[in-house]
Amino acid sequence: MPYSKNDTRLYRPENLNLPWFNTNFEWDTSGAVAQLKYKEREKPALWQGYIKEESYHLYPVSDTMLIIFKQFVLDYMKWSPEAVISETSQEYSGRVFLLGIGKSMFHLGGKEDEVTLSPGLYDPTDDSTSQLIKDIGKAFNEVLMTGKNQEHFTAIPENQTY
Numbered sequence: 001m002p003y004s005k006n007d008t009r010l011y012r013p014e015n016l017n018l019p020w021f022n023t024n025f026e027w028d029t030s031g032a033v034a035q036l037k038y039k040e041r042e043k044p045a046l047w048q049g050y051i052k053e054e055s056y057h058l059y060p061v062s063d064t065m066l067i068i069f070k071q072f073v074l075d076y077m078k079w080s081p082e083a084v085i086s087e088t089s090q091e092y093s094g095r096v097f098l099l100g101i102g103k104s105m106f107h108l109g110g111k112e113d114e115v116t117l118s119p120g121l122y123d124p125t126d127d128s129t130s131q132l133i134k135d136i137g138k139a140f141n142e143v144l145m146t147g148k149n150q151e152h153f154t155a156i157p158e159n160q161t162y
Helices: 018-024 064-077 127-144
Strands: 025-028 035-038 050-052 055-058 084-090 094-101 104-111 114-118
Touching: 018 025, 050 127, 055 127, 064 094, 064 104, 064 114, 064 127, 104 127, 114 127
Parallel strands: none
Antiparallel strands: 025 035, 050 055, 055 114, 084 094, 094 104, 104 114
């Protein structure tokens, strides 16, 4: 049955589950035989970020989302701009900010169509850092659910298969 990955926000194979199915499809029992139908919407669902392992991801996004999310992290943590310890840009890792004060250190990276907030790969991480990343992600998702920053999301390739 055809459906739009962008309209249904199906960008991760693990989201192809019963709640996703029930949100996007319904059984039409008005005829002699029940038929499965795609639920047409006036507007697609709002984009959200997701937690995977110890990182928070925003996908698919434009380059502008990195700066918006960086400012959100600084505001959430009540940090001044001095909490931006470094900024690098490399071919394979993209644009990466090291943010932090004390034991709370984050890597915020933007590459192609994804923004990721994660603990440092080689840095000793305080246990609270992983929880902070989840809290920041949850707080940003709450902002996204108001409709704010949706214009910084792009589109999933419709021909991508799982």
